[in-house]
Amino acid sequence: xxxxxxxxxxxxxxxxxxxxxxxxxxxxxxxxxxxxxRKYIHQNRVTDYRMIASxxxxxxxxxxxxxxxxxxxxxxxxxxxxSIYYYNLEVIIVNxxxxxxxxxxxxxxxxxxxxxxxxxxxxxxxxxxxxxxxRNPVLRKVVVVDKENGGxxxxxxxxxxxxxxxxxxxxxxxxVLEQDAILKMVKPFMEATSERVIASGGVIRIxxxxxxxxxxxxxxxxxxxxxxxxxxxxxxxxxxxxxxxWSRLNGLLLISGAFGAFDKExxxxxxxxxxxxxxxxxxxxxxxxxxxxxxxxxxKVTYIPDPLCWTEAPASYKVLxxxxxxWIRGTYETLKFHRIMFFNPRYxxxxxxxxxxxxxxxxxxxxxxxxxxxxxxxxxxxxFVDWELFFALLAVVIGFNYLYSVFAVYMEVKTYNQxxxxxxxxxxxxxxxxxxxxFHPFVVWSSIRGLVDIxxxxxxxxDMAREGFDKKSS
Amino acid sequence: xxxxxxxxxxxxxxxxxxxxxxxxxxxxxVVLLILIYWNLYKRKQAFFRPESFRMGFELxxxxxxxxxxxxxxxxxxxxxxxxxxxxxxxxxALNSLIELKKSVAGTVGDKVVALYLELGFKADSIEKLDSxxxxxxxxxxxxxxxxxxxxxxxxxxxxxxxRNKYIRxxxxxxxxxxxxFRGLRFLNVLTHSLSDWQQLNLIEQxxxxxxxxxxxxxxxxxxxxNTVVVFALKLAEIYQCFEVHDEVVSCLTHEREEVxxxxxxxxxxxxxxxxxxxxxxxxxxxxxxxxxxILNSLTAIAGDAQQPFLMKELDSGNDFLKLGxxxxxxxxxxxxxxxxxxxxxxxxxxxxxxxxxxxxxxxx
Amino acid sequence: MKILLVEDATALLRAIExxxxxxxxxxxxxxxxxxxxxxxxxxxxxxxxxxIMLPFVSGLEVxxxxxxxxxxxxxxxxxxxxxxxxxxxxFLLGADDYVVKPFGLKELEMRIKRxxxxxxxxxxx
Numbered sequence: 008x009x010x011x012x013x014x015x016x017x018x019x020x021x022x023x024x025x026x027x028x029x030x031x032x033x034x035x036x037x038x039x040x041x042x043x044x045r046k047y048i049h050q051n052r053v054t055d056y057r058m059i060a061s062x063x064x065x066x067x068x069x070x071x072x073x074x075x076x077x078x079x080x081x082x083x084x085x086x087x088x089x090s091i092y093y094y095n096l097e098v099i100i101v102n103x104x105x106x107x108x109x110x111x112x113x114x115x116x117x118x119x120x121x122x123x124x125x126x127x128x129x130x131x132x133x134x135x136x137x138x139x140x141x142r143n144p145v146l147r148k149v150v151v152v153d154k155e156n157g158g159x160x161x162x163x164x165x166x167x168x169x170x171x172x173x174x175x176x177x178x179x180x181x182x183v184l185e186q187d188a189i190l191k192m193v194k195p196f197m198e199a200t201s202e203r204v205i206a207s208g209g210v211i212r213i214x215x216x217x218x219x220x221x222x223x224x225x226x227x228x229x230x231x232x233x234x235x236x237x238x239x240x241x242x243x244x245x246x247x248x249x250x251x252x253w254s255r256l257n258g259l260l261l262i263s264g265a266f267g268a269f270d271k272e273x274x275x276x277x278x279x280x281x282x283x284x285x286x287x288x289x290x291x292x293x294x295x296x297x298x299x300x301x302x303x304x305x306x307k308v309t310y311i312p313d314p315l316c317w318t319e320a321p322a323s324y325k326v327l328x329x330x331x332x333x334w335i336r337g338t339y340e341t342l343k344f345h346r347i348m349f350f351n352p353r354y355x356x357x358x359x360x361x362x363x364x365x366x367x368x369x370x371x372x373x374x375x376x377x378x379x380x381x382x383x384x385x386x387x388x389x390x391f392v393d394w395e396l397f398f399a400l401l402a403v404v405i406g407f408n409y410l411y412s413v414f415a416v417y418m419e420v421k422t423y424n425q426x427x428x429x430x431x432x433x434x435x436x437x438x439x440x441x442x443x444x445x446f447h448p449f450v451v452w453s454s455i456r457g458l459v460d461i462x463x464x465x466x467x468x469x470d471m472a473r474e475g476f477d478k479k480s481s
Numbered sequence: 482x483x484x485x486x487x488x489x490x491x492x493x494x495x496x497x498x499x500x501x502x503x504x505x506x507x508x509x510x511v512v513l514l515i516l517i518y519w520n521l522y523k524r525k526q527a528f529f530r531p532e533s534f535r536m537g538f539e540l541x542x543x544x545x546x547x548x549x550x551x552x553x554x555x556x557x558x559x560x561x562x563x564x565x566x567x568x569x570x571x572x573x574a575l576n577s578l579i580e581l582k583k584s585v586a587g588t589v590g591d592k593v594v595a596l597y598l599e600l601g602f603k604a605d606s607i608e609k610l611d612s613x614x615x616x617x618x619x620x621x622x623x624x625x626x627x628x629x630x631x632x633x634x635x636x637x638x639x640x641x642x643x644r645n646k647y648i649r650x651x652x653x654x655x656x657x658x659x660x661x662f663r664g665l666r667f668l669n670v671l672t673h674s675l676s677d678w679q680q681l682n683l684i685e686q687x688x689x690x691x692x693x694x695x696x697x698x699x700x701x702x703x704x705x706x707n708t709v710v711v712f713a714l715k716l717a718e719i720y721q722c723f724e725v726h727d728e729v730v731s732c733l734t735h736e737r738e739e740v741x742x743x744x745x746x747x748x749x750x751x752x753x754x755x756x757x758x759x760x761x762x763x764x765x766x767x768x769x770x771x772x773x774x775i776l777n778s779l780t781a782i783a784g785d786a787q788q789p790f791l792m793k794e795l796d797s798g799n800d801f802l803k804l805g806x807x808x809x810x811x812x813x814x815x816x817x818x819x820x821x822x823x824x825x826x827x828x829x830x831x832x833x834x835x836x837x838x839x840x841x842x843x844x845x
Numbered sequence: 846m847k848i849l850l851v852e853d854a855t856a857l858l859r860a861i862e863x864x865x866x867x868x869x870x871x872x873x874x875x876x877x878x879x880x881x882x883x884x885x886x887x888x889x890x891x892x893x894x895x896x897i898m899l900p901f902v903s904g905l906e907v908x909x910x911x912x913x914x915x916x917x918x919x920x921x922x923x924x925x926x927x928x929x930x931x932x933x934x935x936f937l938l939g940a941d942d943y944v945v946k947p948f949g950l951k952e953l954e955m956r957i958k959r960x961x962x963x964x965x966x967x968x969x970x
Contacts, residue, residue: 200676
């Protein structure tokens with residue numbers, strides 16, 4: 008028996024163990040999400056959301072939408088935000104030093120005028136060039152801020168400083184929200200009595216090929232193109248199963264930057280968004296949780312499974328690759344900043360389960376998957392493992408992937424059923440068949456490139472701000 | 482080599498085992514696929530089948546309630562009687578009556594209730610109320626409440642302190658719907674929490690009622706249940722209950738932040754001569770959140786007596802609080818604008834900006 | 846006279862439709878905001894009656910679209926009880942009258958007559 012064989016065996020065993028734990032997690036997530044979803048749907052059925060829409064006593068909310076070079080669509084996007092009906096609302100658009108005519112378009116469309124505005128400096132930010140409000144009383148909810156370019160996190164921080172209201176909802180400006188989105192997002196904050204809800208996440212759905220008119224979603228359609236359709240399935244899986252299960256455990260680490268609500272006071276106490284990461288959305292949630300844990304204040308991060316926010320997903324491999332590259336870098340940076348929590352019992356579930364899960368199964372997954380697959384191939388070619396075992400294992404892995412996808416589609420049909428046509432569901436299922444051979448390897452590859460980028464550009468943190476921000480993130 | 486034998490996955494797990502697992506997955510996938518399509522099929526059926534029934538039923542109901550006929554009319558058309566034996570259609574019909582009752586008042590509303598009784602829907606509601614499943618119970622209470630079936634009050638009252646928050650919420654709303662302020666007596670015995678959401682629910686129901694003295698209000702302000710105290714404070718705020726001023730003041734020293742905050746907010750509406758001074762006294766020891774609330778209340782009730790305190794606050798606290806204090810000065814003190822102007826001259830940052838901000842804000 | 850009626854509670858929609866047809870109006874019912882926006886062009890109503898909270902597109906949007914089309918089309922909004930704020934907003938957008946739910950159908954009829962009366966009086970003077 009030679010040592011190489013032993014090492015390879017040990018390696019294979021490690022991969023095997025890893026896969027077992029991963030499978031166990033997925034099964035647990037799938038099963039655990041069922042109960043939570045059922046409960047939510049029954050609870051929704053007996054709730055009258057309209058009552059608070061126009062209430063004076065409802066919590067006050069500021070929507071913050073940062074925009075960078077969105078001139079083509081900005082006027083429609085803002086219109087869409089304004090069509091949401093909620094009385095205690097303020098809509099803050101932060102123009103992050105756009106190089107195009109975004110600001111002028113807004114000024115013209117909404118009769119804006121520059122106003123004297125004292126911005127409390129609660130979070131340090133880049134300079135503000137001006138604050139604009141509308142002369143038209145109907146548009147009194149609108150606040151437009153023009154500032155020096157500083158990246159998405161900085162733009163959001165400016166919005167937080169300006170926000171007059173108790174709760175903030177941070178969204179991507181090109182998102183289309185459903186009518187009742189704010190009502191549903193605000194409810195968890197009002198429901199809590201024994202612990203404080205510090206943040207609440209919402210579902211992002213893919214709007215490619217759907218019909219949007221006048222800023223509202225007129226008809227939901229399954230995306231026609233391959234990549235968006237694949238991401239539709241991916242998002243259903245992540246949001247309907249993954250986040251639902253984690254929120255039931257109160258272990259959510261990520262609230263999508265495209266749509267999330269926060270308790271403003273806690274956000275300010277924590278110092279707002281971190282400008283030194285590309286994963287500012289995840290980093291904020293982790294920091295807020297850590298802050299509450301360290302002060303032993305009872306808190307909760309909740310999550311709403313209703314499809315409330317629709318956005319365009321990247322339709323080209325190039326953009327998708329960039330997005331996934333950024334996601335993994337954001338995850339890496341966030342986990343690195345907060346590495347003290349790794350298996351640290353002081354942080355309870357957060358340290359003992361959420362963080363390790365993200366470390367092993369989100370951050371390391373692409374690496375382990377890649378290395379494991381390569382090692383297996385090597386072993387097969389070297390004759391340590393026979394082909395039959397190789398294919399048998401492959402069949403299990405792919406079979407499990409299909410099972411999980413089909414289960415996610417089942418949950419979707421059973422709950423929100425956005426795609427009603429039988430052919431749409433069939434298309435979605437067929438698309439999922441190609442995932443292990445096409446989409447998934449690409450995502451893994453993009454993530455690995457992201458990790459490589461981290462080690463290559465370790466010293467060039469400062470570039471982040473000038474990157475501007477592309478918005479699609481989930 | 483014993484160790485190696487233990488670790489050897491190829492010894493422990495043969496391809497056959499993995500094929501079996503994969504086959505297991507395949508079976509599960511097929512089962513799920515069948516379930517998916519079964520569900521889609523059922524949904525389609527559920528959507529199309531009752532459509533014609535719904536149209537017919539709603540038309541019939543509309544005609545009936547608009548005409549000057551009396552209900553019971555004892556002439557339920559045979560075609561509906563047949564349909565109404567089916568569970569889903571029955572619920573469908575009941576739901577449309579509930580919807581209608583929520584929107585219309587007067588004789589039409591009364592007729593809807595009569596129709597509800599005539600069609601025997603009350604028995605359905607009671608059956609739901611008896612159900613051990615929480616969401617059915619909630620639905621039952623809601624139906625009885627909308628249809629004003631006050632004779633069920635004893636049973637519903639017992640549920641106002643139920644462990645399940647949805648059940649107690651609906652029961653509380655029902656009691657209030659039946660009896661107005663008197664229905665709020667469940668607050669005397671409520672040990673479970675009353676969430677902000679539920680408080681708002683009740684408050685929004687309250688609004689059309691004419692203000693009248695609220696029985697039990699001062700007791701609730703001393704309740705052991707913090708959420709009841711907060712709710713009572715909100716009632717005192719909305720209905721301007723000057724008679725509980727002293728009780729509200731005593732809530733300013735409550736141990737819970739949210740109670741103190743709401744008390745400070747309430748005092749704005751029921752202030753007496755000494756109230757502003759009391760709030761200023763509490764200010765220093767308050768949390769930042771409550772400081773903002775206090776400043777906000779002071780904008781309505783402060784006077785020149787508070788000027789020294791406010792000027793001092795301009796120099797302490799964060800920007801947000803400075804702005805708040807400045808707002809009180811310019812709205813409540815006789816020489817407010819002048820004071821802020823001279824402060825801005827001495828110390829342009831940040832007071833020039835604050836001055837301009839307030840000039841603009843208050844101009845509107 | 847053509848009335849566009851927008852209300853998502855279909856039983857109520859049906860009842861009002863019947864009532865108004867009996868009086869002699871030409872009523873076009875819609876159960877959601879999207880449909881209403883389309884009908885605005887297709888049906889060219891003389892009066893719009895709309896609920897504020899509607900699926901997909903709010904009644905205020907419908908109101909806004911109607912007033913953008915022509916300032917002269919009168920609009921009456923329904924609001925649930927206690928929604929004074931919604932009503933305030935509706936008036937800012939140019940609503941002509943409002944009816945608070947729950948309401949009596951007689952009351953609605955009177956409001957329609959009053960709104961149409963004042964509009965016609967304006968036109969004649």
